[in-house]
Amino acid sequence: MDFLQSHLLTLVIFAPILGAVIIAFLPRDEGGQHKGVALLASLLTFALSVPLAAGFRPAARGFSFEQRTDWAPNLGFSYHVGLDGVALLLVLLTTFLGPIVVLSSWKYIQDRVKFYCISLLVLETAMVGTLAALDLVLFYVFWEAMLIPMYLLIGMWGSERRIYAAVKFFLFTFVGSVLMLLAIFYLWSHSAPPGQLRTFDYVALQAQMPSLAAGTQKWLFLAFALAFAIKVPVWPLHTWLPDAHTEAPAAGSIVLAGVMLKMGTFGFVRYAMPLFPAAALQYAPAIAALGVVGIVYGSLMCMAQQDLKRLIAYSSVAHLGFVMLGLSALTPEAVNGAVLQMVNHGVSTGALFLIVGYFYERTHTRDLSQYGGVARVAPALSAVFLVVVLSSIGLPGTNGFIGEFLILIGTFTSTTPLGNWGSLPRGQVLSVLAATGVILGAVYMLWMVQRVIFGPKRRAAEHGMTDLTLREWLTVVPLLAAILLIGVYPQPFLSATRVPAEELIQRVARPRAARPQGAGLQRPPDPDLPGAARAEGER
């Protein structure tokens, strides 16, 4: 039991791989077994991650479920994993989506099933690992490991232009990562004076990095930020996304939208911003502005699409614009809202791709002009679609509202981090501009709804459109539950991210208050946080 306790996170990380290994030993032709094992492995992973949520103490500073084993001490890298509130939510999101992803393409994927299942499971391990890693080498390994299975998912099981999309996806993300790798090496080389042991350990590096010279910080920040901004994607680095989403099979789109894009925003929260706080503060207005451009521009792009999946892909650009805006605003409301919005986007856009995948499975078309009148033939599927769309446009009562509202109100009240344009507070300007996204979101999303489910029946509704099957119900019900739960009772989620958000803001936006002298990160424990002192001591 003790072993389980202390290795829980590691188990969650590697449980999917375990499934992949089992599948690898199964005979190639038996499709059903492969999927069954994949489902079991992903369910097991989710079950293992539940104690993570249950055992998490939101008030504790630092990382929970930490585990550290030396790997190559001379080179300074170790197997070091742990979770803070932000990572915890995203890990839960990943493991929650895992079984849904496996179930989503149960019928659709009939070709090279074994390889497909292995890819999905490897991908899940890579994603959880990326979130849990507390060592930069480990992080980078997991980060790059995500690329390969996703590349294969798009390239092998995608639709017509899959090769173009897969290569584009790979090149975009890879180019970004290379610069980040160089930056990681630089950090390592400066982690100790020559002759002493250097380290890739995140916790150690985080304590030192604010002392870097401003100029150096700037370059390192940009190297990290580029890698993450491509992943998010931040405008104008987004053009790989519509192609990748459109061509990927449904499961690929769900993973991509649900989790992988959040690796970019997570990267900002975990690495780019806290490691280089001065540079992060300097670039915050620019990133916030790019976020707003993403919101407005992404929404307008949606209005120009005829392809259902491409439309939803562009809506991701808009939604993640909100997240980037919230992170850069550096107020508690905005940062907590941004982190929650990462989860929301994973749930809602994941659900949208799931449902659109079901449409596509039935009709083999993504062309909006073929749709219409689906509500007549598939009322339940349409109702679910509508609810998910409503959460996507941030209707109060659904998850989307909490995230968007907090981001917008937090940005509006952000004074020092974002500064002024002349006499205009940038925060207020950006918040008002971003809020137009609330209108535009309704414009394109309800337009899409009308094109697909309302109006007279068109070709797609006439041919083979059936309502939800039991398996499909099993995939949508958890998502709907999450949408309503977060919308009605968001506090547990917000509480989980309170401390990391506060720490991020302290580091970046109020550096003087946080660091009395020198470069140390130590700060008197917050008296109103029980357990804070202990957590501090454990480190």
Added chain:
Amino acid sequence: MEVSWLYLIPLLPLLGAAVNGLVGRFLPKAWLYAVALLVVLLSFCIGLFAWFEVARLPGESAQLRQLVYTWFSVGSLRVDLGLTFDRLSGTLVLVVTGVGFLIHLYSVGYMDEDPAYWRYFAYLNLFVSMMLLLVLADNLVAMFVGWEGVGLCSYLLVGFWYDDETKAYAGRKAFIVNRIGDFGFLIGIFVLYFYTGQVGFQALKVAPLSLGVASAAAALLFVGATGKSAQLPLYVWLPDAMAGPTPVSALIHAATMVTAGVYMVARLSFLYVQAPGVMAVVATIGILTALLGAVIGTAQMDIKRVLAYSTVSQLGYMFVGVGVGAFAAGTAHLITHSFFKACLFLGSGAVIHGLHGEQDLSRMGGLRRAGLKHTAATFFVATVAITGVLPISGFFSKDEILAQALNTRAFDFLTVLPDPGSPRLSFLGPTIYLVGTLTALITSFYMWRCYLLAFEGEYRGPAEVHPHEAPWVMTLPVWILAALSVVGALIVLPGHDLRFTWEHFTEGLFARTRGGAPAERLPELVAFGIALVVAWAGFATAWSLYAPGRALEGDERIARVSPGLRKALAASLYVDALYDRLVVKPLWATARTLWRVVDATLIDGLLVNGTAQAVASVGSVLRRFQNGDVQRYAAVTAVGVLILVYVFLVRG
């Protein structure tokens, strides 16, 4: 007083919506009706109980409160799901659940043959729940939940018959235009939160606000009100919203939801009196909308569109009321209007029901003698109420607004321009009175035109349609509403010593404007006389043109005198076409252009694929190095590693 059961008022209809929406399809019809009606009736009963509690408590302390739970709390922002049942919100709870129940009952008859009746009742229950939340909310964010929630129900119910592309479009239009308003509402919340750190009404009431902040917040929130309550320039969705089933038009688009903006301004009276300039804007927008709605209403042929423009116009009156600081008068008209307008809409529904879907006034006529006795009588009563030819509810409530506008001193110290030397705005009140009186004349005209065209003269519809009266489940609620339109007068009777009037009942609830006691620019009795004369003049004009037997001659005569005007009015003054040309089309065109030019050509074509091509051409050079000689690869790799090691270890 803290109580623990207020949440039941909005929760019960929500549960009804959940039951009907999830399993309603499988329930026997009678059960479903029972659920849908009972939850609203129960809410009404709880509301009634609470209302008597509140009516017993003295003055300003007369409220019941409940903190249901803290919805979310981040940083210094704390948003509670808190409810306040005071004399204003409490009375509206009774209106929403009372009128709501009558309309639910009516719907049992109206929607009985529709196969999707279960969906209809689920939406209707959901609407009642959201409206109750809007009314009871004790802070801006919770109010916004109800605010958008009723918008959702409106969207779903306007587009209820979604097979019809235009109906689905009307629902979408309603939602999007409302969202434009909601945008203002949201920013208004942000402004108040930024400067006070609060979103709750109680806290905001005592928070000190500068003139600038109060004005900005009040103006932004009013943008929200123009959306929800269909005022200039965002009123365009309401006439189209008539695409929904008629009981929905009665409940949502006449009696309750569209009055939410008025309620919000009244609820925030403490904020608006701090922004007198914004109040002047509210009153001006209100009177302009009242006039515009009435004018357009004169030329509509669709019976529901007449009533829709009439609603736009009457809502304008309410905004005049709250805009001149007569919050009690504005909300009193809200209540009486909910009775007579719901009665009118349900009457039109009975007509449409009896004529198998016919909505065109030109194919009606003579319905009173063709069997629709009850409908004609109730429609007549409600028409009397709205036009004010006899002093029943609508007469007094509208007159009170106009009298208050005439006598207000709220604008006396405002100037037209910020420059203190520019003329004072004290002319605004009397001007509003004049325009409002003119509007009353037009109102009387178009409503009597509507009544005469529909119910008097000879039947003009096709012979194969046999008009028939609605069943009792439909006529009973209409009779009750007609009765309320008459007795409603009790709460708005003039006379300051009457203890049961709305003004007396809500004393102390609303903030007072700065101008001080109203002037007496016209003796009360003279004002009444003018109002009566005007109402009768409108009736006389309508009678002269549309008297029984003249059929559509009146319209033709107007068309002969001024063909252009008549055409423009029938086309609603081309406002929709204008918005389409100015906003809608350019927006979509921008989207498509941006996509083609920036995304596809500039970023993807030039930057991404351009780079790829450049790389490819470089690659064709580099290909020579990639010759499969593993030893050479290893050598190159080793050199590279050495360089890296040198850079990091030796130099670093």
